Amino acid sequence: MLKTTLLSLxxxxxxxxxxxxxxxxxxxxxxxxxxxxxRGSYDFAxxxxxxxxxxxxxxSEGLCAEAxxxxxxxxxxxxxxIERFAQRLLTIDPLARRLDxxxxxxxxxxxxxxxxxxxxxxxxxxxxxxxxxRTGVMAYARAHLGKDDLGKNRERLEALFxxx
Numbered sequence: 001m002l003k004t005t006l007l008s009l010x011x012x013x014x015x016x017x018x019x020x021x022x023x024x025x026x027x028x029x030x031x032x033x034x035x036x037x038x039r040g041s042y043d044f045a046x047x048x049x050x051x052x053x054x055x056x057x058x059x060s061e062g063l064c065a066e067a068x069x070x071x072x073x074x075x076x077x078x079x080x081x082i083e084r085f086a087q088r089l090l091t092i093d094p095l096a097r098r099l100d101x102x103x104x105x106x107x108x109x110x111x112x113x114x115x116x117x118x119x120x121x122x123x124x125x126x127x128x129x130x131x132x133x134r135t136g137v138m139a140y141a142r143a144h145l146g147k148d149d150l151g152k153n154r155e156r157l158e159a160l161f162x163x164x
Contacts, residue, residue: 029118037111037120038099042140044126054143056154058161060136063128068154071161073134078127079105081135085125086110089160096123114152120144121153123160137161 031037047064049055059067074081086108089096093112099122100109108125123141130136139160141153 025118031120037122037144038109039122039144041100041107041109042122042124042142044124044138044140050142052147054146054149054153056141056157057139058157059138060130062130063136063138069158071137071139072164073130073132073136074127074164075134078129078135081127081137082106082108082125085137085139085160089123089125092159093156112156119146121149121156123153123156 044064047057047066049057049066057064057067058069058071060071060073076084082105086098089110090098095115095118096110096112098108098110100107102108106127110123110125112121112123113119114121121141121143123139126138127135128138139157141157143149143153
């Protein structure tokens with residue numbers, strides 16, 4: 001009798017949670033649980049990485065220590081490079097939304113979500129002139145929930161810079 005009552009109670013709680021997620025929405029549910037996904041701009045100068053394997057860092061040669069992969073340098077101005085990759089990200093990732101206020105045209109910040117569960121991740125982009133006159137790029141993608149993103153943030157950055 002007690003076992004049946006507990007199972008019934010668990011079923012009611014599970015259904016209530018499911019209805020909550022359906023009514024509120026997956027993205028809003030994670031916001032209620034874990035806070036807003038916008039954690040502010042990433043400081044590339046400090047370059048503090050996540051202590052768990054749920055982030056990815058990519059940079060042009062000489063801009064970052066311990067990058068997961070290298071991004072080529074570009075001939076365009078930093079503002080043009082950021083705008084190109086911002087537009088590309090919005091095109092290849094329908095769940096991406098720009099977060100920054102565009103005050104600094106050489107930087108951009110986005111939130112994106114996993115397709116099914118809508119786990120929030122952020123992507124920071126920054127560009128700067130290199131000593132040779134070309135523009136170098138830095139990109140950091142990080143998950144806000146969990147300890148392992150199964151390589152998804154690296155995949156996002158690789159897709160963003162593929163063919164660059």
